[in-house]
Amino acid sequence: MTLAERLWVYQAERFPLAKTVPLLACFSAASITLSAVLAGRPLPGFSAYLIGFFLVFILFFQLRVADEVKDGEDDAKYRPERPIPRGLVTLRLIVSLGVATIPLGIVLALIHGAGLIWLLLLTWAWLTAMTFEFGVPAWLKARPVVYLLSHMAIMPLIDLLLTGIEWLPHGSAAPALWLFIALSFSNGCVLEIGRKLWAPENERAGVDTYSGLWGSKRAADIWLIFVGISALLLIGVGIATGFALAFALLACAGFACCIFMARHYAATPTPKAEKQMDTVAGLWVFGCYATAGFLPLALGGLP
Structure with a gap:
């Protein structure tokens, strides 16, 4: 298969666009809209919604890349049918794609302005810590509830970023x-x-x-x-x-x-x-x- 064909198979198995895009579009648009509704402000322009969607898409793809990194050893041992262990694509390729989305995220945050870049950097900092299991992988794996809560903490950060697209230009959130x-x-x-x-x-x-x-x-x-x-x-x-x-x-x-x-x-x-x-x-x-x-x-x- 060509590289494009292999990547298409990869997304179908590990980042299915048909299911992911509608959920992320709803999530990002709802976050921005509700922020305005709760504050009693008019809705922002269409560009705000585009920036929100592409930022959350980038972040969720990077979450998938982070999973590939931290689960690589276990996948090779216990889930050899997954795309990377079976040789469909390499981990290096997927990580390179994830890294390539970083400049795009920075550009989108800077285009919006109003300090959105700082919320994006905060989210990336937590994502980086998650990727390396906060430096204590064995300790976390032995405590699945703590593992769940620590990793799901990125969701409020992503939502703070999305809602910030609406409230940052006004100085405060509802x-x-x-x-x-x-x-x-x-x-x-x-x-x-x-x-x-x-x-x-x-x-x-x-x-x-x-x-x-x-x-x-x-x-x-x-x-x-x-x-x-x-x-x-x-x-x-x-x-x-x-x-x-x-x-x-x-x-x-x-x-x-x-x-x-x-x-x-x-x-x-x-x-x-x-x-x-x-x-x-x-x-x-x-x-x-x-x-x-x-x-x-x-x-x-x-x-």
């Missing part, structure tokens, strides 16, 4: 914005746990999953706790925007669906249920951002 930033943290945990709820027959030695760590039932319950936290934070955003009832109805309906799916997985953790949990986690997060960012617009939440 006080209630912390609810949305906290929602990003809990939703990050929802996604991360949801994609590691596996069927028993798919578990393999050397590959850490939450279903393997806690068992299917307990892992599903812990996943639901994070979904519940997200639901409460989403309702809090609704209260802050003045549309508490509409937010509460949607949050409760989505939470009820998640309860049903989690109970189904816990009772029969089949490969099909495994895929359903990964899907429902993504849909929940997408729904949260779509609701937070766009429902106030639909209900007339701008001045």
